[in-house]
Amino acid sequence: MADNNPFPGENNTGHIWDDNLRELDNPPPRWWMIAFWASILWVVGYAILYPMIPGLTGYTKGIMGWTQIGEYREGLDEVEMVRAEFETQLQGMTAKEILANEGLSSYTIASAKVLFGDNCAACHGSNGQGGPGYPVIADDDWLYGGAVETIEQTITNGRMGIMPAHAKLLSEAEVDKLAAAVMSGNPAAEPLYMEKACFACHGPDASGMQALGSANLTDAVWRFSEADQLASVKQTIRHGVNDTSDPLSREAVMPKFGDRLSAGEIKKLAVYVYKLGGGQ
Incomplete structure (x- = not known):
């Protein structure tokens, strides 16, 4: 410088x-x-x-x-004014009637997305794809049926099917035969299927019974999907599902939401889930 x-x-x-x-x-x-x-x-x-x-x-x-809260409340009031027209119509309609109305169906799906995220996504995934040990609800495979009325009933009351444990009733050789038959997709062809009365729950053709919530054993859709699927099938045959007499039994319980959500919210969720993958 x-x-x-x-x-x-x-x-x-x-x-x-x-x-x-x-x-x-x-x-x-x-x-x-x-x-x-x-x-x-x-x-x-x-x-x-x-x-x-x-x-x-x-x-x-x-x-x-x-204030920020004041502006929020004003915005919420505006949203509620827009929704009021649809909500009023929904009150007097069944889930099936909502599905038949394209406009109301679209509104219900949009408004139920948050409900699904808050109450269902933790187990069934954000898009119904299922989580480890939890069923997929975005396909057309339903233990109790995929009608919207059935879905609404399931959400309201929950589900807890029972598969008895057979570890004390079957030999290891018999477990191996039945598991192999289930994996083949045609378990009814195995004589043990009839001899051990598997048909009583899964039907004579092994396609399941929706009234009981028993699984279809012919479609290769697994309630408990694991890397070693054959070993998984054997585990289920041996120890069952929700069998309180066997400490190794699988747990598979759908909790009821009738005491947590309003009838209107459950109806919306039923429509939403049906649209993910409902069917008869």
């Missing part, structure tokens, strides 16, 4: 670098100063109109009385 100013008459600070780099002492442009003072005035005006300045016991409220 030079000690002497080699640029006489120039409005600089006298700080010179590398012979010609210097710091000028000119005022800011007028437009910049106008914007600067305008921003100060804007802050003052904002502080007068809206909540802003904190204090020891609170904050300035502003002369407009605006």
